[in-house]
Amino acid sequence: MAHHHVFIIGSGPAGYNAAIYAARADLKPYLAAGLQPGGQLTTTTDVENFPGYPEGVMGPQMMEDLRQQAERFGTTVAYTMVSKVDFSSRPFKIWEDDELHTADAVIISTGATARYLGVPGEQELLGKGVSACATCDGFFFRDQDICVIGGGDSAMEEASFLTKFARKVYVIHRRDELRASKIMQERALKNPKIEFLWNTVVEEVLGNDDGVRGVRLRNRVTDEVSELAVTGYFAAIGHKPNTELFKGQLEMNDVGYLEVQGRSTFTNVEGVFAAGDVADATYRQAITAAGMGCQAAIDAERWLEAQAD
Ligand code: NAP
Secondary structure (H helix, E strand, C coil): EEEEEEEEEEECHHHHHHHHHHHHHCCCCEECCCCCCHHHHCCCCEECCCCCCCEEEHHHHHHHHHHEEEECCCCCCEECCCCCCCCCCCCEEECCCCCCEEEEEECCCCCCECCCCCCCCCCEEECCEECCCCCHHHHHHCCCEEEEEEECCCHHHHHHHCCCCEEEEEEEEECCCCCCCHHHHHHHHHHCCCEEECCCEEEEEEEHHHEEEEEEEEEEECCCCCEEEECCCEEECEEECCCCHHHCCCCEEECCCCCCCCCEEECCCCEECCCCCCCCCCCCCCHHHHHHHHHHHHHHHHHHHHHHH
């Protein structure tokens, strides 16, 4: 059984920045990278809003840089998945499958996962034309007609990116107004390969083992039902916090985001801290997650010091 001062769960900007700060405080953090090392940014293309990169940076490259920076100061990065935790007594218990670890402090930075609509055909055709990651799968749709669902920044970003490959990209949005920021909207609205279908919802994803062949749509104003022929379907309707592991142990809000106290990263269990998208339904940016990771490491360090006194 391995014991750690600080066990970090998750490897997005929050986890790696917590690791950089904890390592530099000589806390020798152990970081379990999870199913998708590097987190959500490994499925994005250009990151243009992270300070320090005037020309922008590719998401996967930025995460690789952060990992190297965390390791340089003594973080152990394990490519493992945490399967269970027990925060009811100290030291805290964390399992990676059957392997038990203990820790004096835990930083949770498990992020959030893409949501799907839940309509018939969607899950059945996952990986056969249904995706939530344009960066991962866009390449497969060269010269094809595809659709993106949603009206937020993710939908605009995915749609714009997909025009590099696709012949035509339909953005299907349930309202007649976009939620996305002005700059992202403008980019998508002026792209000649993108067509917007307003006030429209997907009722079914159509296809078979050979892949997606279309979507059945309903116009929410006219109630008209139609079929649109597409071979690719990208869900871009937001995210769900990855907090299943902590149910019944940590306080969460009604949609599952971890609650932290005030402007700190303290959860309701002393010694367990939360940082990044898992605890932030408001900002959800790489830079805010990174900042919160730094806060969590400082909170953990000070809390550990206070315990030692
Ligand atoms: P979001 O802002 O929550 O937008 C989700 C979109 O999906 C909304 O347009 C919403 O419609 C639609 N939607 C949700 N549930 C739906 C359902 N059941 N059926 C149909 N449509 C549904 O999520 P996001 O676009 O993933 O962005 C999340 C955060 O990340 C935001 O803060 C965003 O600014 C940020 N982000 C930034 C960048 C960037 O700056 N490069 C890129 C991506 C994301 P309604 O509008 O009708 O609610």
